[in-house]
Structure formats: structure tokens, C-alpha cells
Amino acid sequence: MTAAMIKEFRLPDLGEGLTESEIVNWKVNVGDTVRLNQVIAEVETAKAVVELPSPFAGVVTALHEQPGTVVEVGKPIVSFEVEGDADGPPAAGAEAEAEPAKREPNLVGYGAVVETTGRPVRRQRNLAAVPPLVEPAETERPPVEPAETKPAERPRSTPPVRKLAKDLGVALEDVHGSGRGGLIIRDDVLNFVGGGDLPAAGQEFAAAGAGQPPERAVSGQGEREVRSPIKGVRKLTAAAMVSSAFTAPHVTEFLTVDVTPAMELLARLKSSKAFAGLKLTPLTLVAKAALIALRRNPSLNSRWDEANQEIVQFNYVNLGIAAATPRGLTVPNIKDADRMSLAELSRALTELTESARAGKTSPADLSGGTISITNIGVFGIDAGTPILNPGEAAILAMGAVRKMPWEYQDQVALRQVMTLSLSFDHRLVDGEQGSRFLADLGALQADPGMALALA
CATH class of the missing domain: 4.10.320.10 (E3-binding domain)
Structure with missing residues (x-):
């Protein structure tokens, strides 16, 4: 025999031990019938906007939090009326709920099953502007x-x-x-x-x-100051950058390169049938060149483990790409980028940047990076001193490609030139190692054919 029962869905940890999330909007209303894994809400963590699927199939009986509310992990956010076993009257106390709780669906990414209290009546007051209970x-x-x-x-x-x-x-x-x-x-x-x-x-x-x-005071020219809370991506980025700047001893080196051959190669690739429909940019070639250079300079793909007093050498490359989004700076990464062909890397870069700008990057894509690239050239900037992404040994900044007078075959010619800026953690990377990596990267841009020798 089955009977309806009320189940509460508590806000899960959406990755990396995040303690709270903000309800952006609800995709369902009270009274709606939902399917298992149907998207019921969008929530914003400190890293990304995430679609939240339903852990139950049933009818929505209560939405406990309003859009714009910051909710702690583990707090109830929605209740459902679902069909469940009711072979007899439930036992008194917590034991009556222990058994149903074990049968709750455990969605991928939600972690362990969370037991519920099953008291929806008490939560119903959140559905409307009802005065709080009188003390x-x-x-x-x-x-x-x-x-x-x-x-x-x-x-x-x-x-x-x-x-x-x-x-x-x-x-x-x-x-x-x-x-x-x-x-x-x-x-x-x-x-x-x-x-x-x-x-x-x-x-x-x-x-x-x-x-x-x-x-x-109200004036025709608007407010002299506008204040907004420090939260979300901006709060996380600020904490990470401060921690990085005062933990890892940064060293930055610069190399200005004649990238005319690389730009000529890029033009040929764009007209090639093998790369039809792909978005090829200078970033694509720099990213591929960096992955090749890392093979000869693996110390730049490592991490300093302070707690265990170890240096962790990665035998894979999760390539982070700094992306400026309406929500602030994010650095999603391409998993196992070193195993990708140029075409595969191009597709991954396009998908990654589009997701980041739309605010749809998943928490998994924002964690686990091993080295990063930031493309400051898109803003017309030539060089900079980028701050390391926490837990990484190096970050590369690529500047704008400019036509400049340049020495070429013992003459001055108008060439396409780019400046590469490399910051690295001097605990992990010696000056020689950082310089060799930057030199290899520059050689690959000045002469893409060097990939045959350096790969």
C-alpha cells in the first residue's frame, strides 16, 4: 500500500566545500508536478550559477526560500509530496523517518543522502507574507x-x-x-x-x-557613491588573490616575440577544410604552444603542498583560461588539455569561454587547474604581472598582437609582435626553468615548425 508523504530537499554542497548559495530563481511553483532530475531552480555559488535538479518526483508543496536569499548548505529549500510506502502507521520519534530517508535518491554531485525532518506544516509560512510566530x-x-x-x-x-x-x-x-x-x-x-x-x-x-x-539626498545627477555587497565570484576571487600574493613568492619575466609566422599559420588554418567551423584565435596557438613547452619544463605544472611538505608534480595538464564575466573573474579549466589535438583544443576553448560568459560554468570546471593563461591582449594591453591562481605554479599573460618595426633578416620590417608575461612561484620554479619555458614558448610562436623539434 502506498500513501503520500512529504519530503524536504536541503541545499546540497555544490562542490569544493562551499558553505552557502544564493537562490537566483525558481523554475517551479507550488502545486507543480515535477520529474526526477527536472531542473527546479538556479542557484549561485561563489564560483558559478548552477542548475539544481529535483531529487524527487512529486508535487511541490512549499518553496522555503525566496529568490535573492543566501541559504546555508543543509537548510531546506523546497518540499515535495511524493508517493511512498505506508504499510502501517509510522512509529513515533525519529525512527519513523529513518527508514524513508535511506530510500531518498542520491543525485550525482549531491554527496551523501541527507535525512529530513518531515515537518512541512511548520515551513508553510514561508509561502506568503505571513507574520512570524508570536514569541x-x-x-x-x-x-x-x-x-x-x-x-x-x-x-x-x-x-x-x-x-x-x-x-x-x-x-x-x-x-x-x-x-x-x-x-x-x-x-x-x-x-x-x-x-x-x-x-x-x-x-x-x-x-x-x-x-x-x-x-x-536625491539629486538629478544620481548618487555620488554606490555600495554593493562583496559576495559571490568577487568575494572568492579577492580572497584567493590575496592568499596567493602573500603566500607564493611571485617572479615575472617578459619576452617580446615576432609572431608573424604564427599569425600566417593561423590564417592558413582558418581556410583549411580540416578546421572548418572552428574558432581559431591567437589564444588557440599560444595555448597549444604552452602545452608543448610544458613537456620540456614540467616544473611549471606542479603544486606546493604546504600541509604535507611535498611538491606535487602533475603528469597531466588542466589548462585554466581566465575569463572576464559579468559576475567577475573566473578561471575555468580544460581537463587533460595536453592530450588534445589543436582542433579539439579549439573546440574546448570555445565551449569554455561561452559557458563562462553565460555564467553556466560548473563547479567542477572551476577546480583542479594546474596552470593558467590570461589573454590581456583582447583589451589592447601589451604586458602585465599576473597573480598566480592559488595552487598553481605559473600563469601566462599574452599581450596584444601589434604591427611594429622589427629587425627581420638584418633589415627593419613591419612585423606582428606580441609580448608574453610569465609569473611563477619561485618555491617551485627556478629562474632558469621559468626562462627556458618562456624561451620555448617564444620559439614556437616565432617559428611554429619548432613544434616538431620541441614536442
């Missing part, structure tokens, strides 16, 4: 008018929004929430500051300017 101490107080109790209970928002409001000097009691159930979202606070969502009385107050603190 016991308040039951002894005489009844008061609703208008007097709402200011203490009313503002419903998320921690990042409350922080933003505090930074901007905004009282959430004055802000109208446009989110589900009256939830105050980030745009509500920003609109309030700009005067776009003020109630009539508030607009008169802003116009008069009476008693208004300077940071909330």
Missing part, C-alpha cells in the same frame, strides 16, 4: 493595533539586501517590497535611494530635503 513573552501583553506591531515584524528581505540598505542608510520599514509575498529585493532598495519607488509622503520629504541625511 511566548508577547502573549502576555495586552492586544495592540496591527499598525503598532508591523514595524517590528514587517520588513522581509535577505541578508545581502539588509546589508545594502544599511550601507545606503535606508530604513527597510520605508521600502515597498516588490518580491513574492512583499519580499524586499535589491532593486527595491536602489529604487528607493533614487526616489523611483518612494511613497507620496516620502517623495515630499525627499523634495523638501528636511532632516534628510546627506547620503540619502
Whole structure:
């Protein structure tokens, strides 16, 4: 005999021990029937926006968190009504739920099965703007008018929004929430500051300017400062870069190369039927050349393991590519890039950059890199001193390809020139090793035929 039962889905660890994620949006509503592994939400971790599949097939009975809410791993986010065994009345206490919990689906990437509490009624209050439960101490107080109790209970928002409001000097009691159930979202606070969502009385107050603190003053030229919470990719990147800069002793070397032969090869490849439909760029050739140069200089593909006092030498290359996205800097990597042909590498680079810019990079693609490349040339920059991606021994910055007067066959000619910048961890890479790698890389750009000799 089967009967309906309520199952809670708790936010899983989406990779690398992340402790929290933000609900970006729900793909389902209360009352919807969902299939196993159907995408029910998009959540943003500190690394990427991830699609969250359903661990159950059933009917959605409750959405416990609103879009924009930062949720800790392990907290319930949605409840389902599912069909389950009901051979008899459940036993009292926790034992009644232990057995059903063992039969919960364990989706790939979600880790171990998490037992649930099975108390959906208590969570239902999150579906609408229902006032919080009254504290016991308040039951002894005489009844008061609703208008007097709402200011203490009313503002419903998320921690990042409350922080933003505090930074901007905004009282959430004055802000109208446009989110589900009256939830105050980030745009509500920003609109309030700009005067776009003020109630009539508030607009008169802003116009008069009476008693208004300077940071909330409304002017035709907009705010002099805009503050936003440090979170997501920006927060993770900042912490990683600070840790890298103050942990690994950086050394940066530069090499300016005549890459005319490489650019001529690139033009020929683009017109070749073997590479039809592929996006070939200078980055493609530099990446392939770096993979070849690593074979002769493996120390640049290693890691310093401080905890175990070991140097880890990688016999594979997970090539990281720094990507500027609307969410900030990310460095997804191509797994086993050293085993790829030029055509395979080109496809992987295209897929990787498109996913990164769309914010769809998976946590797995953002971890496990062994060496990275950053293409600063796309911004018209010639050289730089890139900071190492944590856990990696080297990072290469490729500059813009420019036509410049250059010595060629004992004469001055207009040639295509690029500057390569290599930063490396001096604990792992000696100056000689770093210089040899950079020289090999430059030789491959100046004369692609050298790949036959260096491979």
C-alpha cells in the first residue's frame, strides 16, 4: 500500500566545500508536478550559477526560500509530496523517518543522502507574507493595533539586501517590497535611494530635503557613491588573490616575440577544410604552444603542498583560461588539455569561454587547474604581472598582437609582435626553468615548425 508523504530537499554542497548559495530563481511553483532530475531552480555559488535538479518526483508543496536569499548548505529549500510506502502507521520519534530517508535518491554531485525532518506544516509560512510566530513573552501583553506591531515584524528581505540598505542608510520599514509575498529585493532598495519607488509622503520629504541625511539626498545627477555587497565570484576571487600574493613568492619575466609566422599559420588554418567551423584565435596557438613547452619544463605544472611538505608534480595538464564575466573573474579549466589535438583544443576553448560568459560554468570546471593563461591582449594591453591562481605554479599573460618595426633578416620590417608575461612561484620554479619555458614558448610562436623539434 502506498500513501503520500512529504519530503524536504536541503541545499546540497555544490562542490569544493562551499558553505552557502544564493537562490537566483525558481523554475517551479507550488502545486507543480515535477520529474526526477527536472531542473527546479538556479542557484549561485561563489564560483558559478548552477542548475539544481529535483531529487524527487512529486508535487511541490512549499518553496522555503525566496529568490535573492543566501541559504546555508543543509537548510531546506523546497518540499515535495511524493508517493511512498505506508504499510502501517509510522512509529513515533525519529525512527519513523529513518527508514524513508535511506530510500531518498542520491543525485550525482549531491554527496551523501541527507535525512529530513518531515515537518512541512511548520515551513508553510514561508509561502506568503505571513507574520512570524508570536514569541511566548508577547502573549502576555495586552492586544495592540496591527499598525503598532508591523514595524517590528514587517520588513522581509535577505541578508545581502539588509546589508545594502544599511550601507545606503535606508530604513527597510520605508521600502515597498516588490518580491513574492512583499519580499524586499535589491532593486527595491536602489529604487528607493533614487526616489523611483518612494511613497507620496516620502517623495515630499525627499523634495523638501528636511532632516534628510546627506547620503540619502536625491539629486538629478544620481548618487555620488554606490555600495554593493562583496559576495559571490568577487568575494572568492579577492580572497584567493590575496592568499596567493602573500603566500607564493611571485617572479615575472617578459619576452617580446615576432609572431608573424604564427599569425600566417593561423590564417592558413582558418581556410583549411580540416578546421572548418572552428574558432581559431591567437589564444588557440599560444595555448597549444604552452602545452608543448610544458613537456620540456614540467616544473611549471606542479603544486606546493604546504600541509604535507611535498611538491606535487602533475603528469597531466588542466589548462585554466581566465575569463572576464559579468559576475567577475573566473578561471575555468580544460581537463587533460595536453592530450588534445589543436582542433579539439579549439573546440574546448570555445565551449569554455561561452559557458563562462553565460555564467553556466560548473563547479567542477572551476577546480583542479594546474596552470593558467590570461589573454590581456583582447583589451589592447601589451604586458602585465599576473597573480598566480592559488595552487598553481605559473600563469601566462599574452599581450596584444601589434604591427611594429622589427629587425627581420638584418633589415627593419613591419612585423606582428606580441609580448608574453610569465609569473611563477619561485618555491617551485627556478629562474632558469621559468626562462627556458618562456624561451620555448617564444620559439614556437616565432617559428611554429619548432613544434616538431620541441614536442
